[in-house]
Amino acid sequence: MATQNDPQSGGRFTGHGAEWRDAKLSPEDARIATSWVELKIDKRSMLTTKQRVEDVRDIMWQLEKDGEIVVHRVTDEHEPAIAKTLYGWEKKIPTRRLWHHKSCGQCGNIPGYPASLLWLMNRLDIEYLDETDQTSCTAWNYHGSGIGNLESLSAVFLRNFHQAYVAAKAQGLPEGYYYPLVHCGTSFGNYKEVRGYLLQSATLREKVRKILAKLGRLVDGKLLIPEEIVHYSEWLHVMRERVKTLQEIDCSHIRATVHPACHVYKMVPQDVIYDDTVLDGNRVAVTTGLMQTLGTQVIDYSTWYDCCGFGFRHIISEREFTRSFAIDRKIRVAIDEARADVMVGHDTGCITTLDKNQWIGKAAGKPVDLPVLADCQFAALVCGAHPYKIVQSHWHASSTETLMEKLGIDWQAKKAEFMAYLEEVKAGKQENLYDPRRMITSGRGFIPIASRP
Amino acid sequence: MAHATSRVQKHVGDPVSDQPAVSRPELEEIFKDIQSDLRYDHELNGCLNCGICTATCPAAHYYDFSPREIVQLLWTENLEGIYDAMQEKIWACAQCYTCAARCPFGNSPGGLVMLMRETAIKHNMESARNVLRPFSRVMLKLISTGNQLAPDMITRDHFPDWGPNVSKIDAPLKILRRAIPMPTLNTTATAWEVNLKTSVELYTIWEETGVLKQLETIDVNLFDVITDIMDEKREDWKDWLDEQEGEKDDD
Secondary structure (H helix, E strand, C coil): CCCCCCCCCCCCCCCCCCCCCCCCCCHHHHHHHHHHHHHHHHCCHHHHCCCCCCCHHHHHHHHHHCCCEEEECCCHHHCCEEEEECCCCEEEECCCCEEEECCHHHHHHCCHHHHHHHHHHHHCCCCEECCCCCCCCCHHHHHHHCCCCHHHHHHHHHHHHHHHHHHHHHHCCCCCCCEEEECCHHHHHHHHHHHHHHHHCHHHHHHHHHHHHHCCCCECCEEEEECCCCEHHHHHHHCHHHHHCCCCCCCCCCEEEEECCHHHHCCCHHHCECCCCCHHHCCCCCCHHHHHHCCCEECCCCCCCCCCCCCCCHHHHCHHHHHHHHHHHHHHHHHHCCCCCEEEECCHHHHHHHHHCCHHHHHHCCCCCCCEEEHHHHHHHHCCCCCCCCCCHHHCCCCHHHHHHHCCCCHHHHHHHHHHHHHHHHCCCCCCCCCHHHHCCCCCCCCCHHHCC | CCCCCCHHHHHHCCCCCCCCCCCHHHHHHHHHHHHCCCCHHHHCCCCCCCCHHHHCCHHHHHCCCCHHHHHHHHHCCCHHHHHHHCCCHHHHCCCCCHHHHHCCCCCCHHHHHHHHHHHHHHCCCHHHHHHHHHHHHHHHHHHHHCCCCCHHHCCCCCCHHHCHHHCCCCCCHHHHHHCCCCHHHCCCCCCCCCCHHHHHHHHHHHHHCCHHHHHHHHCHHHHHHHHHHHHHHHHHHHHHHHHHHHHHHHC
């Protein structure tokens, strides 16, 4: 009698047990049979094969028409560039008159990240405002701890974007003059998600409208919703040809790997820029497009889609996970597969994780050494920015010096210049990218424009 | 002979006993809290157990955690299983949302985990208290200032595993911060200088949205410290407003 375990019985059909039989497919047939798995992993189709989602901007325009919200528009004065997103929808990227929505992780830990961005804007004569009236998006804390909720995230989003809308009044300029440019990838993903829920839920809108009213943060009694939520990497992407005009250092010999940030392209993926000229449109276009334009060799690697290991909570309290993932799934792969000279990213937590978690590899017998920079830092570096005064590479734990040597930058001389500059700073002689009087737009320390000497 | 209590027995009761550790009404209340979030129906649309989410999940590489399991527990309304997962598993998720990007059903297991974390806090679960204790520095900074992270938190003492190159230049933090060419960043206790008015506005948001209540539930000492700071800053802001009124009257 055949038993259940008898491979001849036909009694089991899972295909995973002793009854398993080799199908004896040719290598080519085997490749065809499993190619869909590869497609799911590697191709943009992982998103496009799903049912199309609605464009929440349609709801936004209807709500404005119904008199329920006001939309902060990207106007001609912001000189928008048009980019195509996942489904081919158009996204307006403002290129000038920008309000910098800073990132707490960048400013606190990788200050050369925002400084490089502002330096590029100065070189390209882009008008902007960097002010003190803004909070973190609070999403790092939320994703790490669970402290916070949809209402708090929504209220913080609306408060900060309202401030962006009114900030120019401190300079005697009209509302809506500046358009917010979000620096952090988590802020970017979180704000887009929250905007979607606000547009879809009248209940949520009503709850936060009451809070925003208490704060005096309504426009004509209505919530203010931004037409587009724009990440700085999108600005860099549409400006990449203009950035290239500033380039002083050839980097055609540099093998670059890109770490696309999860919260930039996996949250609200329908709003993410893809470009057929950038790796055939199979990867998010930002950063990769810039690196290609600057002339680096962008090398693909098998774990490009993996996260960095940041984990929000993990980088603080479960660092074994963070550093293991960062080393094993990202840094070592980029070194072994791509023989990379640098890993470039576009988000706060990723740069921190990938940069800071290499040294500990020695303790586990996994020594790794790969310079890690944000895209704007790399761009600033090859456009002639000072590696220490502007790019602030001394805050990076990874071997940025190795990269600088490959780029022909005498980092030791530059470091000596910076050490001398620190003496000037001690004496109160500090160089700034903009007039410090602009940074306070209300409250204590605000100097009305008419009173400025 | 006495035998060790398993985690399942500890948190959801002995499966062969009539005496569950957690009452049915409490399990139902917890599930109701998760399900009542307006995001729930958006994040959960169905599940065929395909496992793409788990195959691509970074936390699943290292922990006893599976986004597929989370989705299945919620989809099948397995209240005991949901409660058990809230004791540890939900805190393993790295919140990368790779699962959401990949799910053919458009589910967001990572998003569902957030609803479960919020609920774990609301119900003052021991797991939430334990897991969040090392996170209190971030919460203190964020809730009292509006900044989640500050330069004075990134030191060799706090991150010895980052090695000696956390700062490659040996100079006082204050000087290094002043050497950043963005005046808003010349700070050490916050990532950027935050306007006092901004912090005070944020306090209203925390109060109105129940965030302070969450904090009080999970860590009453931290709550006390933060509310003291809030009171001081509000007083400062009020003083400044009074000064302005005074100056107007003088004019």
